[in-house]
Amino acid sequence: MPNSSTQEVIITWATPVFFALIALELLVARWRGRRVYHASDAINSLGLGVISQIVAVFSKLLTLGIYAWCVAHLALFALPADAWWVWVSALLLYDFFYYWLHRAGHEVNILWAAHVVHHQSEDYNLSTALRQTGSGVLLGWIFYLPMALLGYPLQVFVVVALIDLLYQFWVHTELVGRLGWFDRVFCSPSNHRAHHAVNDRYLDKNYGGILILWDRLFGSFVEENDDDPPIYGTRAPLRSWNPLWANAEVYWATLKDAWHARRWRDKLLVWIKPPGWRPADVAARFPKPAFDIQRERYSPPLPAALVVYGVVQFALLLGMGVHFLDLAKRLPASGLLAYAGFLLLSLAALGVLMEGRRTGFWLELARLAATAMLALAMDGWFAMTQPTVSFAIAAVYVLGAAVLVALDRWPVRSTDSELRTL
Known part of the structure; x- marks a missing residue:
């Protein structure tokens, strides 16, 4: 069954x-x-x-x-x-x-x-x-x-x-x-x-x-109305490409409100009230900007070549993710945890890079170097015993590091945005 x-x-x-x-x-x-x-x-x-x-x-x-x-x-x-x-x-x-x-x-x-x-x-x-x-x-x-x-x-x-x-x-x-x-x-x-x-x-x-x-x-149905086309996202926009932060942002915001609340009752209510509810004293001392449905979408400008780089690197990580799922039944728990940690940190580093932040460049460069060294040091990438696989992975990521360094010198122009790539 x-x-x-x-x-x-x-x-x-x-x-x-x-x-x-x-x-x-x-x-x-x-x-x-x-x-x-x-x-x-x-x-x-x-x-x-x-x-x-x-x-x-x-x-x-x-x-x-x-x-x-x-x-x-x-x-x-x-x-x-x-x-x-x-x-x-x-x-x-x-x-x-x-x-x-x-x-x-x-x-x-x-x-x-x-x-x-x-x-x-x-x-x-x-x-x-x-x-x-x-x-x-x-x-x-x-x-x-x-x-x-x-x-x-x-x-x-x-x-x-x-x-x-x-x-x-x-x-x-x-x-x-x-x-x-x-x-x-x-x-x-x-x-x-x-x-x-x-x-x-x-x-x-x-x-x-x-x-x-x-x-x-x-009583929760509404029909789509052509006179009021849907605008997507959330009323408190994420404004980040870091997937770890995407999972943590509301927990963190709620934890801060619970910490700042003066009444113990409010410290509990902030978790079980509807989203957006804040204790009056917290909202007064730590105001947040009002929701603006006309806000500009989050899209940091990036060189088109860096967007292509990001797509290629994500495709490699996606392949590793499929490999991870295939190993779920065969790899020891310690190996699975190590592989999972590698994937999580890699996706976070790539996300910060796609935000156009300088920190992202160094995180991504460190990720590429660590991946190449890990592939060689393990003498086989997570349950892969063929030496050629180790060398191939190392070579791909060394090449990726070289490309990233070259792209670091690529100027960002207002017309050279990812909005023009898709």
């Missing part, structure tokens, strides 16, 4: 399909004369997707372990995994509980701190679908425990969760318009565009994963 290993295999094999569809979306957008991708934003989104999968390798012991224990010891019924009605009802129940998790992720600050990652992009495209949180595992699993208590087998839960997740990929696009009756029943591109918008009209609406019927039933 399907299990968590099957889920990993499916996600791994689905990755090329995701990227093929992203390429198709980019081509169709160009054919229509539209620009829906910006390189740094897309790299940031995809990097956050890589991080979420890295975290999932370690977190499944918590999430699936707790679920399996509850099914074995607390389930009210022993539901058969080979009955069609179990699968259909499981998918409906999972989507129902997903609706409430998703809604709570917009209404409870500590849950928003995890979910905000998915909303930070100021673009709306298929790469946004892969922009997932690395900290959702902390509390998100609680919402699905009723399925374990009802007796839905672990293998059923794993597969319907994957179906619900994969379905939501295609709705993250601006290139698919209204779909008539489909929009009234299912989560669709039109419905989900409204969900990602920061316009007053659309704020905190359309939470459904597969079915939009939950929103219609519980």
